[in-house]
Amino acid sequence: MLNDKEKIGLPKPREFFQVPTLELARALLGCLLIKQTPEGTASGFIVETEAYIGPEDRAAHSYGNRRTNRTEVMFGEAGLVYTYVMHTHTLVNVVSAQKEKPEAVLIRAVEPCHGIPLMQERRGTTELRKLTSGPGKLTKALGISMADYGHSFTEPPLWITAGKKPEKISSGPRIGIQNSGEAKDYPWRFWTQDSPFVSR
Secondary structure, three states: OOOHHHHHOOOOOHHHHOOOHHHHHHHOOOOEEEEEEOOEEEEEEEEEEEEEOHHHOOOOOOHHHOOOOOOHHHHOOOOEEEEEEEOOEEEEEEEEOOOOOOEEEEEEEEEEOOOHHHHHHHHOOOOHHHHOOOHHHHHHHHOOOHHHOOOEOEEOOEEEEOOOOOOOEEEEOOOOOOOOHHHHHOOOEEEEOOOOOOOO
8 A cells, every 4th residue: 555655755865955045946946845734645736835044044943043942953954943932823945055054944835735514624724825825825735843843844744846847937025124234125925836835
């Protein structure tokens, strides 16, 4: 009997994550994000990301090399899971860049794929477009939590595998970082053009 990893797809190798952060933010688009839980497995194609370039980026949690219990995982190797809570919502990021260089890519939205009934139950809505069209929505729908902090995206229960390559990618300023000086204008948000599942 095949397990979910074999049925849905094998995780991307560690080398996939070991590229410059802006490059990774684009490469993640179209990949499948999968979470295995006791209730079942749910997944979605990544359609929107935001890059955070560590110490030089006023919008990053690690700006100025800030090292706290929350940001500690950002100083680790590329491909680790960085989850944090914001306004009661858990948000999920992919740690990027090399060790001791705290950078990450926020996964902002996904297109529902496997386990849609489970996602609808978790989110309390049947409307596909609203299920995972935001960073807090997608973690609730997929069952991603703070328990995933520090794990690797290269193995279950939370992993990233190949999906479908987007035809066109758009970029623009990141969302919700108005108080970050010049960083609020950096075009470091990337999304699959024309996808109805993008957050805005």
